[in-house]
Amino acid sequence: xxxxxxxxxxxTITIVKEIYKQNPKVPSATLQQFxxxxxxxxxxxxxxxxxxxxxxxxxxxKYKECPGPKELESFLNKKEFIKLLHKITxxxxxxxxxxxxxxxxxxxxxxxxxHIEKPGLDIIIDLTESWDYKDGGAVIYVxxxxxxxxxxxxxxxxxxxxxxxxxxxxxKYINNRAKGKERTLxxxxxx
Amino acid sequence: MTKQASWxxxxxxKTLKESFKKAKPFSHVVIEDFLKEDxxxxxxxxxxxxVFFEKNSDLFNFLQTNDFASSKNKTLLELHRQFLSxxxxxxxxxxxxxxxxxxxxxxxxxxxxxxxxxxxxDDRVDKRKVAxxxxxxxxxxxxxxxxxxxxxENNKPKKITRKITPVKNSFVIFxxxxxxxxxxxxxxGNGERIAISxxxxxxx
Numbered sequence: 001x002x003x004x005x006x007x008x009x010x011x012t013i014t015i016v017k018e019i020y021k022q023n024p025k026v027p028s029a030t031l032q033q034f035x036x037x038x039x040x041x042x043x044x045x046x047x048x049x050x051x052x053x054x055x056x057x058x059x060x061x062k063y064k065e066c067p068g069p070k071e072l073e074s075f076l077n078k079k080e081f082i083k084l085l086h087k088i089t090x091x092x093x094x095x096x097x098x099x100x101x102x103x104x105x106x107x108x109x110x111x112x113x114x115h116i117e118k119p120g121l122d123i124i125i126d127l128t129e130s131w132d133y134k135d136g137g138a139v140i141y142v143x144x145x146x147x148x149x150x151x152x153x154x155x156x157x158x159x160x161x162x163x164x165x166x167x168x169x170x171x172k173y174i175n176n177r178a179k180g181k182e183r184t185l186x187x188x189x190x191x
Numbered sequence: 192m193t194k195q196a197s198w199x200x201x202x203x204x205k206t207l208k209e210s211f212k213k214a215k216p217f218s219h220v221v222i223e224d225f226l227k228e229d230x231x232x233x234x235x236x237x238x239x240x241x242v243f244f245e246k247n248s249d250l251f252n253f254l255q256t257n258d259f260a261s262s263k264n265k266t267l268l269e270l271h272r273q274f275l276s277x278x279x280x281x282x283x284x285x286x287x288x289x290x291x292x293x294x295x296x297x298x299x300x301x302x303x304x305x306x307x308x309x310x311x312x313d314d315r316v317d318k319r320k321v322a323x324x325x326x327x328x329x330x331x332x333x334x335x336x337x338x339x340x341x342x343x344e345n346n347k348p349k350k351i352t353r354k355i356t357p358v359k360n361s362f363v364i365f366x367x368x369x370x371x372x373x374x375x376x377x378x379x380g381n382g383e384r385i386a387i388s389x390x391x392x393x394x395x
Contacts, residue, residue: 059312111249173310175308
């Protein structure tokens with residue numbers, strides 16, 4: 001897996017670091033055009049070709065999912081990527097695992113008291129070619145005070161979001177404007 | 192009904208009680224042609240002047256008024272008072288076989304437009320006992336906006352087994368329990384689902 005060379009440059013990391021610190025309640029940053037176009041396309045193809053399972057728990061979620069690509073998981077756990085996260089967040093994360101999610105019309109995930117995620121650094125890789133957020137489908141973080149922080153990501157982006165014990169996330173219901181379209185996301189957590 | 196109200200059409204309580212008890216997937220009943228025609232039209236007109244606020248969360252998207260208890264509109268305040276009246280209390284208690292509060296009632300109006308929805312939940316908050324909706328518009332099945340009731344297994348929603356499509360002046364009530372899983376299906380297209388909804392509270 002190869003990433004955009006700009007993320008090896010000190011200047012870029014300084015800017016990303018500043019963005020990450022902007023919302024102290026829910027620190028986050030989106031790294032646009034994260035992979036090289038070749039790596040992105042390969043990743044996208046692999047996820048599209050992997051068989052997905054329909055997951056329905058009406059009180060919490062409705063979507064299709066499959067395990068994240070092994071090659072990507074191994075890349076995210078390499079010291080170079082861990083180092084990149086450290087440069088941005090100031091913290092060392094040791095283990096990253098993720099899953100692929102495919103959402104279409106009527107799919108969603110909700111905040112639920114019985115589904116509590118362990119705190120960590122969320123990683124969201126957007127494999128959707130184009131998406132209109134009026135159709136729903138945004139990953140939205142809610143802090144302890146009830147304020148919303150939506151992740152507005154684009155194709156080939158990698159977003160990191162610090163999730164403290166009081167921060168929860170959901171994926172907004174995908175409405176009928178998205179009929180026939182699919183949203184593909186890789187979502188994982190670094191701990 | 193043993194007592195007659197000038198604002199409600201006459202009901203056969205015995206039949207409604209039986210329907211409520213037998214209904215699947217959980218106790219509910221739809222009472223058609225609920226209010227007198229002039230009453231329902233008066234409410235529709237009154238709502239045209241009300242302010243609707245956008246409500247948006249992980250679970251829903253719609254427009255909603257404040258509770259009618261604080262409304263400055265006489266018609267809406269009166270409806271709130273009438274729903275707390277002994278006649279309404281007797282009607283709801285007779286149909287549902289539940290004691291309901293004569294003091295506490297939630298009542299507001301909501302508009303669902305294209306893409307608006309309310310996902311699956313059970314309504315169990317505080318001492319809500321009986322949920323209700325009075326429809327002010329009629330929708331076709333393909334326009335969405337139906338009240339969908341879920342069957343359950345191990346106290347979890349399993350499958351939609353009952354769809355109630357909004358019909359103007361029909362009144363639906365259901366008992367709030369650990370398995371009263373329901374949703375408002377997304378409205379699709381130009382139709383508008385307008386309803387007055389809320390809860391009767393436990394009177395014990």
